Each structure stands twice: as structure tokens, then as C-alpha cells.
Amino acid sequence: MSGIKAFFIKYRAAAVIILGTIAVLVLGLLVYLQPGMKEELIPHAQTVDGLPAESALPPVYSPLDAFTVSLQPDDGDYGAMLYIGLTLRLQDEETRALMEIQLPELRNHLILLLSQRSPASLSSAADKQALLTQIKQELNQQRPNGQPPYVTDVFFNSFIVR
Template identity: 40%
Template sequence: MAESSGGPKKLLWVMIILVLLSSAGAAAAIYMVLDERDDDNPEAPSEEVVESKPPVFLTIEPFTVNLADDRHGTRLLYAGITLRVEDEATRELLETHMPQVRSRLLTVLSGQEAGQLTSSEGKQQLAAAINERLSEPFDENQPPPELREVLFTEFIVQ
């Protein structure tokens, strides 16, 4: 019997080439489909550069307040607060009404218990309470101030 020259080897190479060609074709088809989908997406982020505004801060003089009584007796809080506001108009509005701002802050701070304020969670809750209280309008015919963030720059519970 005569041996055929390289039959199984030839078949193996043909199979490998066919697998590679079909994989390349599938990859090209997937790329084209995904590329079309990206072009039709109206929610795709535009390449326009948005000019970022520098943040506007209002620093409030530090407070020392008596905290609500807990099992350890009377405790003190010394807190320095800086407010990040929406714009210069909001900063000027808060500066104009600074006595009311400080009064509202004193009310919120003095109602706290020392045990709550020593945890990170307690400080976050306090910041949320301050933000909520200071976001209320100061006058009847005035829009509420737009506060972005309450930052503690000094914080000592004693």
C-alpha cells in the first residue's frame, strides 16, 4: 500500500487556518457592531470641555458650646466650620445674615451628645443636620441658600 503524502498534517494545518480566519472575521464583526452602537448613542459624553469653577468657601469663626448632658456630665465641643457654597452670591447672603447663621449653628451644635460626635458617622450626621438647618431661607421672600458641603476644620470634644 502506498502512503499518502502528509494527509493528516495537511488537514490539521487547514483546520488551524480556518479557525484563525473565522475568529478574525468574528472579531471584526463584533468591532463593527460595537462601533456603530457607540455612534448611535445620544447619551455618549460629548468632548466639549466644561470650564470648572473654583470652589467658593465661607469660613465661620470657631464655636465653643456646651453639649447635651450625657452620663459623663456636661461636655464641651470646640468646632471650626467652613461652608462650601454654590457661588459668590450665596457666600455674600450668608455673610449678610451671619448672626442668624451662628444662632442656627449654636442651636444645632448644643443639641448634640458627646458620645455621638466621637464617631465618623456622628460627624457626618451632624454635617447633614447643619446643612439642612442652614439651607432654610433667612427671610420670607428669599430663596434658600445653596450649600454644597459642611466641612469641619477643627473639632474637639472634651
């Protein structure tokens, strides 16, 4: 027994750190596995259209490469361009894999959708919010029948009208 006591006395600081770490891990595990936690206490993420996110799983984000689109002319103002970068929030990794298969088609639909807009229709915050909702709807319309929606939310990474 004196050998163990001598060891702990000699390495007291290391023993305290190890025992403290074990205690913190055990307490953390007990709090994490606590059965009394109610789901309604966990805040729900809000999506572009104001509805709660569909899944309690951690979100999967898929950034799209930024691209430039020619806009419809405003009052004879030709040459207006939109440089836009988007990130999509998806339900899970399986949805991301399914979406990536159709990515060229989805980007084509986005370009066609955005090229119908004019610079004036993209000026206010409400216009941009409406555009995010429209993008989400357009992308979700392109999913194969019976598949869950691709996109639960859309975020701007960059947005420049010139």
C-alpha cells in the first residue's frame, strides 16, 4: 500500500488533474443523458419562409460556387449584373449526395430564375428575402417525385448588383 501512496504523493498534481478530468466527463455525460430534458425547451431554427426547420438533426450546409447573372434592364439601363453566392441548408448527407447529382440542372434553374429579375427588384431587404424564398421553392420543385425537399433554407454568401 505504501507504494501506491508514495506514487500519489509524488505525482499529486497529475493525479488531481486526471481525477478532475474524469469527474468532469462523468458529470457532463450525466447532464447530456438527463431524461428530463424536454424537446420544446430546445429553440427551433427559423427558415426563410418563417416555418420551423423540419429536422432536429444537425443541419448540413452545401455552398454553391458564386456566379454572375445578367439582369433585365431597368429604364434602358443595359448591362446590369448580379454576382451571387449561396449556401443551402439541407436535411442530411443523403440529400446532399442526391442534390449534387442534379447540381448542373439546379444551377441552370437558378440562372434562369435570377436572369428574369431587374436591379430595382433586388434593392430592398424585403426583395432579397422574397428572392431567398423563391430560390428555395425553385430548387425544391426540381426534386424527383417522392423525395424529401432538397433545401430547408437558403443563405446569401455574397450579393452584388452592378
